[in-house]
Amino acid sequence: MTQATVWPEGHDRVILTEIDSTLDEAQRRFAQGVSRPTWILALNQTAARGRRGRAWAMPAGNFATTLILPTGDPTDRIALRSFTTSLALFDACVAATGRVEGLTLKWPNDVLLNGGKLAGILLETLQKGGRVCGASIGVGVNLAAVPAIDSLEPRAVPPVALASVTGALVAPEEFLTFLAAAFARYETQFATYGFEPIRRAWLDRAAHLGNDITARTGTSETRGRFETIDATGQLILTTDAGRQAIAAADIYF
Numbered sequence: 001m002t003q004a005t006v007w008p009e010g011h012d013r014v015i016l017t018e019i020d021s022t023l024d025e026a027q028r029r030f031a032q033g034v035s036r037p038t039w040i041l042a043l044n045q046t047a048a049r050g051r052r053g054r055a056w057a058m059p060a061g062n063f064a065t066t067l068i069l070p071t072g073d074p075t076d077r078i079a080l081r082s083f084t085t086s087l088a089l090f091d092a093c094v095a096a097t098g099r100v101e102g103l104t105l106k107w108p109n110d111v112l113l114n115g116g117k118l119a120g121i122l123l124e125t126l127q128k129g130g131r132v133c134g135a136s137i138g139v140g141v142n143l144a145a146v147p148a149i150d151s152l153e154p155r156a157v158p159p160v161a162l163a164s165v166t167g168a169l170v171a172p173e174e175f176l177t178f179l180a181a182a183f184a185r186y187e188t189q190f191a192t193y194g195f196e197p198i199r200r201a202w203l204d205r206a207a208h209l210g211n212d213i214t215a216r217t218g219t220s221e222t223r224g225r226f227e228t229i230d231a232t233g234q235l236i237l238t239t240d241a242g243r244q245a246i247a248a249a250d251i252y253f
């Protein structure tokens with residue numbers, strides 16, 4: 001069962017049949033002048049990318065969007081949108097399916113369903129004249145199908161599709177409204193109360209909090225107990241060498 005949701009006031013949307021990557025399209029459109037939050041939804045992408053230079057495969061029926069978010073915020077505050085977006089994505093999945101069972105968040109911003117990767121986020125900054133003046137937030141969700149399994153890296157969380165686990169067949173256009181509405185709510189909360197309530201909400205939904213996990217940065221690995229995330233969104237691990245704050249890494253359970 002889905003709940004009625006309205007498109008958020010002040011946000012624009014563009015729906016494209018096909019594009020190389022919605023992140024690239026966001027850069028192009030921002031360069032031409034975009035002053036309001038603008039969601040670019042593509043029904044197919046021919047050159048989509050994921051975190052750390054990986055390709056992102058998009059079977060038919062899956063969800064791909066990039067939000068152009070014009071903002072004068074400094075880059076450390078822009079980076080925290082990674083957490084507001086993952087919370088919004090979590091809520092959009094609940095709204096689309098009517099269930100919360102099995103949904104968790106993996107640092108920094110993946111959404112897991114029954115331990116499999118349902119959705120990922122890639123956040124980049126937007127610049128004009130060498131000055132950062134916005135974010136492009138790319139979101140991919142396996143709504144209908146999982147990408148080919150041969151593209152999976154060793155130890156990576158296997159992909160999972162919303163339709164096969166929950167039975168919910170959600171159109172990308174419908175999912176976009178759930179996501180945009182939830183994002184607008186978190187954006188208001190963030191602007192009003194700062195990061196702390198976002199941080200707590202994120203931790204409430206965190207996968208493997210309190211367990212030993214491995215953080216891989218380039219070629220080095222750190223294993224420790226996943227204690228929390230700090231006020232800047234860094235991952236805090238308690239390791240044999242003491243407490244460590246990690247700004248960017250891939251996580252393995």
Ligand SMILES: O=C(O)CCCC[C@@H]1SC[C@@H]2NC(=O)N[C@@H]21
Pocket residue numbers: 020021022023024045047048049050051052054056063064065066110119120121122138139140141
């Ligand atoms: O590696 C990840 O987990 C992030 C995946 C982000 C994929 C989305 S799909 C829409 C947007 N356009 C892209 O080229 N990538 C992002």
